[in-house]
Amino acid sequence: MPALNSIYGLFLDPDAAERGMNALRAAGVAPENILVMSAQPFDDYSFTHAGRKTVMPWLATLGGLVGGTCGFLLARYTQVAYPSITGGMPLVSPWPTAIVTYELTMFGAVMTTVITLLITARLGRRRPAPYDPEISNGKILIGALDPSDAERADLERRLLSAGAERVKST
């Protein structure tokens, strides 16, 4: 499993993690090969700023539109499918149709958000990925994926000098 080849440092302090990140970039590690993991979001530090662009709100809107359309069609169809005698009132009653449309709009939006989260955040996948249980003790993992043997020593030195508590190689 080549994907599990990695070298990483565990940092206690986010400022040190920031320095470790810079060190990896300075060493010329490609951005897609840089590993970052933490037990908190650390939104205020730039080492967490990779992959921030997301279309999730738009997908949620789209999901809502699809849900709403389904809701409208369902409400309409079920009223037409069993035409009741309405005494001159519209067969497709506007208020209930609007209510069902609204509820299914929200249903669609919520559903899409959850599915988008699961897919884009790669949740629920069984493929092994680099990880260290130390992260949940508050350590911040900064490392490089798939380094060549020549790079390893250099990266280890750079991570340690940035303030890594430990450097692990897998």
Place this chain on the structure above:
Amino acid sequence: MPAKTPEQINEDLLRPLGGASARYLTALAFFAGIVIAAFCAFGWQVYAGIGVAGIRRPVFWGFYITNFVFWIGLSHAGTLISAILRLANATWRRPVTRCAEVITVFALSIGATFPVIHLGKPWLAFWLFPYPSERGLWPNIRSPLLWDFFAINTYLLGSVTFLLLPMIPDMALIRDRATGLRKKIYSVAALGWRGTPKQWHRLESAMQIMAIAVIPVAVSVHSIVSWDFAMAPVPMWHSTIFAPYFVAGAIFSGIAALIIAMALLRKFLHLEEYLLRVHFENLGKLLLVMSLLWFYFVFAERLTAWYGNEPSEMTVFWVTQTGSYSPLFWLMVFCNFVVPFPILAIKKLRTITGTVIASIGVVIGMWLERFLIIVPSLSHKYLPYSWGTYRPTWVELTITAGTFAAMAMLYMLFAKTVPIISIWELKAKEHPTSDHAPALAQTAEEGAD
């Protein structure tokens, strides 16, 4: 409070997940016993016929629908409050959100069973679902009960995911520490969470969207529950005030339930350093606002009925104001306003004990409110010849007790399996916006060049 290290937070909040004490097991068995009794009562009702309940002509809805409205209302504790606080970026919400959202999920699940429990033929409840059947008949979408079906399901989906999504990082935390079977279970629950920036960012985006979506859904749910009544030409039901009145009442009872739950968690799980007095004080202020709002709604509703002076409405008006239901009515006013208002308005009394007393009053008062909306109107509908009174039987009482026990039982089980305070969100508070972060970002970019 001296800042806690992440290790301390982990230890404090994961401690309750350990083994069960004898006291815990006794309490659990006690509640489970009541729940089993409720199931037996329901089984008896299915076997013998719905007549073993106290409902009658003309009061066709009694305790069951009261419980339905009460529990759906209580479910507005969590998701709604948590979503509002999340959007408002109120940092003090962090230890509160999860224990609130759990109330929502369980209260909603309990409430949603009542439309089935109260049916004459509960085994045909699936006929309410819109699915293509061999009968060629779809459910009648004009019926407010169908609106309930859609609204409750949407709200259930929303609140369950709203609870589960922020739980994923905490599941990963437990996974990393557990061994054996527990590790396997929590590994599945953690969905392979690693804590990459992308995962964090997606999770926060999703929570933001969910918070925006779930607020209108919560409002719509209780509006629709109110329309179950307001759509029928029954005295004092057929009113435009019902939807906002119900929503306000729902949030009112929801906050009260949350305060009670928090106080119990604080005591039994020793979370004194997490659930602080400021939380009870802030929620107490919210409860005070809702108490005033509730009083305002009752006043507006009664005033309009009074000046309308419509004979059938006035019958129901007087029967609740001075007639046979008046003891319950004034007890409700006492519980919902007379008790909580001074306690919550006077800063000295707005302590943890004070807010809990006020909240217990509100929960009782709001249950009474649901009862007083349903039963007096039905028992005094138009033609005096067919008026009637309602008295619950042991079946209804057992099932009602069973729902409260079910809530306690589910809450206890949840608190044993999942940290009741969101650990990662609590830790995130330790790193508020640091002043030097932009500068650091600057150097990071320079370093990358």
Place this chain on the structure above:
Amino acid sequence: MAHQWGMVIDLDRCTGCEACVVACHAENNISTVGEDQAARGRAKHWIRVERYYEGEFPDVKTKFMPVLCQQCDAAPCEPVCPTFASYHTIEGLNGQVYNRCIGTRYCANACPYNVRFFNFYNPVWDKPLNLQLNPDVSVREVGVMEKCTFCVQRIKASEIQASSEKRDVKDGEIQPACVQSCPTKAMVFGDLSDPQSEVSRLARSNRATKLLGELGTLPKVTYLQRDSWHAGEDS
């Protein structure tokens, strides 16, 4: 144009004898529930005679008012049923399909006249009443709502008879059990879509009122009475 079945009840003729109630029970297989259950409000009377008293003792006048399903044109019971168990027929009746009913009891709450009855238990008939069940009317099981049908089985029988003889249903040919059994002929049943029918003629009387007409339910039962409010304009 389909028939629109309607009824006129002359309160000035009603003696409150309750023959209609008994006839209705016999015709429509309405089970009795016993003393205890009746006291708990579970009695089923598709038609009932409401008694109201006017004046102070000893100068008391009793007024009788038979109340049955008003077969409203804008019936509150119909839109609230989630399973189309209560629905509107083309002949203007408020139909109740027992097989579709799952017992939400919403229709009964919405009905302002309280003329819907719920089967709280499976029905039983004390011997020998079990031998006199009407084969044209289905019996209702536990958990099902039931109510006055205007004796739809009699309506259907007459319509089938008429169509086999290639003619229209004659006015007065159909008599629901209550109408048939009324000794003072206080009740008249017929087709409201036919302006010449007896029921249409009586419904135009200036003694005519609708029960709770102000609710806008458009009932098809009309009550005739010399109302004290209309005393001056009596015919």
